[in-house]
Amino acid sequence: MKIQESAxxxxxxxxxxxxxxxxxxxxxxxxxxxxxxxxxSIAMKHLRENGYIEMSPDGFISxxxxxxxxxxxxxxxxxxxxxxxxxxxxxxxxxxxxxxxIEHVISAESFEAIKRHARQKAxxxxxxxx
Numbered sequence: 729m730k731i732q733e734s735a736x737x738x739x740x741x742x743x744x745x746x747x748x749x750x751x752x753x754x755x756x757x758x759x760x761x762x763x764x765x766x767x768x769s770i771a772m773k774h775l776r777e778n779g780y781i782e783m784s785p786d787g788f789i790s791x792x793x794x795x796x797x798x799x800x801x802x803x804x805x806x807x808x809x810x811x812x813x814x815x816x817x818x819x820x821x822x823x824x825x826x827x828x829x830i831e832h833v834i835s836a837e838s839f840e841a842i843k844r845h846a847r848q849k850a851x852x853x854x855x856x857x858x
Contacts (some may be wrong), residue, residue, distance in 0.1 A: 772789065
């Protein structure tokens with residue numbers, strides 16, 4: 729299931745916002761990412777048309793199973809990679825930025841190897857290795 733990096737970022741953002749706020753609207757994504765309302769509107773239309781999200785009549789956005797799967801995968805990668813890089817001594821802001829880039833291009837095989845390695849090390853990243 730290969731989708732564009734931007735779509736992965738939108739799905740991850742919806743997941744994070746849903747986890748923190750409970751309900752997500754397009755304006756929440758605008759505020760979180762700092763993109764224009766028209767850009768978010770177009771992106772949500774594409775995600776809806778491709779079966780990743782649904783919108784209620786009131787404008788609330790929900791992840792559909794394919795979108796949820798992608799969002800969770802990207803969020804796990806982001807969280808684990810950020811924490812791992814920070815544990816290696818990278819400053820948190822740089823670790824977060826780098827994880828954001830790496831999470832989209834790393835292969836499943838390499839990510840699983842990093843996850844196994846992180847689990848073996850003194851409890852590092854246990855909170856993200858679910």
